[in-house]
Amino acid sequence: MDYILMGIGAVFGGPELFALGGIGIPAAPAMLFLGLLTGIAVGATPGLAGPMAMAVSLPILISIFGVRPDALLPVFGFLIGIMKGATVGGAVPAVLFNIPGTPDAFMTTLDGYPMTRRGMPKRALKIAHLSSVSGDTLSDIALFVCAPFLAVLVERFLDLPEKTALILLSLTFIAAVMGSSVGKGLIAIGLGMLAAMVATGQDFHPRLALGVDALSHGFPMVSAVLGILILGEIFWTLDDHWRGRVSRDATEATDAGPDGLRKGDVRRILPHILRSSLIGTVIGALPGVGSTLAATLGYTWGRRVHAKRKTPEQAAFGEGAPEGIAATEAANSAVSGANLIPVLSLGIPGNAAAVFLILAADSIGGFNPGPGVFTFSHPQINPELVVAFGIFTLMALGNLLNWTIGGVFMRAMGIMSRVPIRYLLPVVLLVTLTAIYVQDPRLGALWTAFGFGVLGYLFRCLRIPHLPFVIAFILAGSLENAARQAFSATGGDPFFLFSSWVSTAFMLMAIATVFLAGRAPGERRG
């Protein structure tokens, strides 16, 4: 309880951003608010995504707040705001213009756009907002409850061999569930680990550097991650335009009369929200399983239930049913909070947003996501635990802001959907390159990012999922360190990964995952 209060205190009693009428405005909630507005605007712009905004804003945030421990919560506040805002904003182009800005928004277009065409855009957006924020809130509650318990269990029962086996299991699981084949997922994992190992290690010789001086310091994480995630996506989308695979004109919105939530709407969509939130939370807690799968499952399940229970005057799924929007939006939004469960409890990022939270923590220092965070020490205070509860406070506050002003701002952001993506993406590329340069002021860093961008583009061409590459790149160092320590701690036992029943079980699960895992549908672009 003391730590919860300290976390809340750290958020509201931290450094002040500015004074208003003589009253200091604490930086963390103010940054959360700004991040939320940014995230909604970004989510409402087709072709942009939360991770892009996180990538661009991270160096600016670090420049503003520095690399002191009290910078953590304001920086996390902004990033969490973007994450939450983008989740809500993503429904705007889907509902208003039939443009699925992200793969998981495709299901929202199926019922959202027909509602818009029938003159109910505001009602559709309100249902999308209500469902999205409900799903996000329920998922956050699951995070607050599960992450500390999971972390305590990990710390209590898992020793070094088990932790090594757990990272291997996570990587194989991510390889198995993302993308169109297990083999391609494993290629991404292998290449990600390989890239992380260039010029690292304990020996004086910079390994795998081929004697090239430019490689003798390894690949900077920022250039590699932003290259694969952001530049690769920009190149891929530009290629779509270059080859004329994308319609250049956005669909015009129907001029709608007054509309809004109707009596009974909430009661109608509530079961769909609860069911899809549960689906999204369970899916989101598994690292690497994307929101597209959650949206697809939530929608499919909801359609089955709706077909049995609907009255003749109610629209069916796919024809403008509010329940369809609710089932999709609650499911894909519930993924975002639950995705942080493996990050905070195990230190394993499950999605791109989590990758940027880890990058922020890594850049600032003083907070290492993982089971060690949730060490309830007395009488000494564990500052990482205070930050963790500060993050929970920010997430709860973000939900409150989303409930209150998020909907209004979301509906106002319809205009962003009209910005032509062919103009926007080159500008985003320049912003990203500038963001990389201000963190690593060498033109060589831009070439590195370009190289990883080309790799990201090739991954997309060959349908190799790119996120496993990034996750493996981030986790490779932890995996190698854990393995080194476990090997030494077991006295050089070559079978240290099978030294206890827990680690043996993890390894058997990892092997079984590779050979038995079924394919997740719908993840066309990793």
Next chain:
Amino acid sequence: MPRLTADLVLGLAALALALAALLFWVPADTGSGIVERIRGQYRIGDAMGPAVAFGILILAGIVLAIEAWLKPASGPGPSGLGSAQLGFLLLLFVIFMISLLAMRWTGPALASLLTEGGYRSLRASLPWKYLGYVTGGTILVGSLIALAERRISVRAFVIGFFAALLLAMFYDLPFRDFLLPPNGDL
């Protein structure tokens, strides 16, 4: 017999390259072996990590080849890498190279023509510190818009110019410790 699909080729290529790297590259380019003995204690050497990574790639190649062999028509859609993609990458590379060259050399070239002190003493002052960034940024953004539209237009480069100028001011005016490209290299 299943036909030679792109995935099968990718799997076999991953298998062959990873095997070759494991046998030749890793032993030649790591400072210590997979396991080494130091003062009677065994410890994991620097070759272990790359060996595991290439081992995963070998496994990936086998799994992908089997997947492609058993169900060549599976997957969400056609995948592959052809001349169209390579042509696009070549265009991207040329645009990127010209933009970065313009970014790197515009300021120093103009400074050597118009001043005696050279660029280094001017790189913190206006308009010099924006010259390279805005020129390179304009070329980059304008060319990529032209690429997406498949036609070169003044409008694309005007958008590029204003985008680069606004970004230069956005990063430079409030954040004095940020260095715009290429000023960190010069």
